[in-house]
Amino acid sequence: MSDGAGEVVAVGEGVTRVKVGDRVAGTFFQNWISGKIDRSVMSSDLGGSIDGVLAEYVVLNQDGVVLIPEHLSYAEGATLPCAAVTAWHALVTKGNLQAGETVLVLGTGGVSVFATQFAKLHGAKVIATSSSDRKLEQMRELGADMTINYKTTPDWEKQVYELSDRVGVDHVVEVGGAGTLAKSLQAVRYGGRVHLIGVLSGFGGEISPMPILFKSVTVNGIYVGSKEMFEAMNQAIAKAQLKPVIDRIFPLAEATQAYEYLKSGSHLGKVVIQVSQ
Ligand SMILES: NC(=O)c1ccc[n+]([C@@H]2O[C@H](COP(=O)([O-])OP(=O)(O)OC[C@H]3O[C@@H](n4cnc5c(N)ncnc54)[C@H](OP(=O)(O)O)[C@@H]3O)[C@@H](O)[C@H]2O)c1
Numbered sequence: 205m206s207d208g209a210g211e212v213v214a215v216g217e218g219v220t221r222v223k224v225g226d227r228v229a230g231t232f233f234q235n236w237i238s239g240k241i242d243r244s245v246m247s248s249d250l251g252g253s254i255d256g257v258l259a260e261y262v263v264l265n266q267d268g269v270v271l272i273p274e275h276l277s278y279a280e281g282a283t284l285p286c287a288a289v290t291a292w293h294a295l296v297t298k299g300n301l302q303a304g305e306t307v308l309v310l311g312t313g314g315v316s317v318f319a320t321q322f323a324k325l326h327g328a329k330v331i332a333t334s335s336s337d338r339k340l341e342q343m344r345e346l347g348a349d350m351t352i353n354y355k356t357t358p359d360w361e362k363q364v365y366e367l368s369d370r371v372g373v374d375h376v377v378e379v380g381g382a383g384t385l386a387k388s389l390q391a392v393r394y395g396g397r398v399h400l401i402g403v404l405s406g407f408g409g410e411i412s413p414m415p416i417l418f419k420s421v422t423v424n425g426i427y428v429g430s431k432e433m434f435e436a437m438n439q440a441i442a443k444a445q446l447k448p449v450i451d452r453i454f455p456l457a458e459a460t461q462a463y464e465y466l467k468s469g470s471h472l473g474k475v476v477i478q479v480s481q
């Protein structure tokens with residue numbers, strides 16, 4: 205459990221950056237404050253290399269927390285550290301997303317839903333895919349301009365090409381991995397960007413380097429992001445009064461069911477565990 209938000213109830217000696225009563229979220233990488241990622245960052249992931257946040261009290265370094273936007277509840281703030289920062293890093297920090305560009309998002313999980321919200325915030329167009337028509341309807345309500353069911357349209361990359369005026373998309377938020385990367389490279393335009401984020405359909409697979417080379421595609425490996433990115437994102441979220449999309453909130457006693465629900469893929473957006481009221 206990497207993502208959590210809560211109130212600062214005590215601070216140690218010499219702490220100047222946060223005070224008791226502040227509403228904060230932990231950063232995914234406790235040691236990545238700003239600048240580029242490096243090896244030292246890798247051993248500081250909450251819920252991975254170090255203890256996570258499925259707890260009533262956690263102890264974090266003052267550099268490992270950010271203030272959450274005032275208009276968000278703790279449950280909403282808790283959705284931000286991983287999925288939202290990853291989508292922001294991909295599209296905004298590295299992707300330099302511009303109004304009028306087209307973004308392809310795959311599936312309707314946490315990263316893709318935040319990517320859709322950030323794309324709309326920047327005046328971009330969104331093509332969203334899902335295995336469910338019901339979820340595609342929800343994505344249209346969230347602002348997706350065009351939608352494709354990837355189950356009933358297995359050649360969805362061709363449909364993306366048609367929907368992008370036979371040019372291809374400017375950005376792909378690539379969360380699928382082995383099962384989708386080759387198609388994403390077909391769906392992106394010449395000179396476009398594929399943000400490599402996830403492996404929902406598997407790790408392995410062979411990828412031809414040719415579309416990357418011929419189309420001069422920029423392939424960006426994205427691993428969450430820094431505290432600086434998190435804070436920039438929070439400013440934009442506050443300015444736009446943007447609300448994260450929470451599918452369901454489980455009480456702490458049902459944490460196991462929350463994980464099972466997430467694993468089932470029934471959700472759209474984020475699933476939250478409420479540790480205390
Ligand atoms: N690199 C990073 O820093 C980083 C950060 C966060 C997450 N990730 C990774 O990114 C991926 C997405 O994370 P998430 O939190 O958004 O996941 P999630 O909420 O669990 O996403 C689940 C959804 O993904 C969609 N999906 C599953 N298989 C798919 C496929 N073959 N093609 C298209 N969509 C598919 C389904 O959407 P539909 O039901 O609509 O079909 C499913 O409901 C995961 O692999 C995760 O580990 C990486």
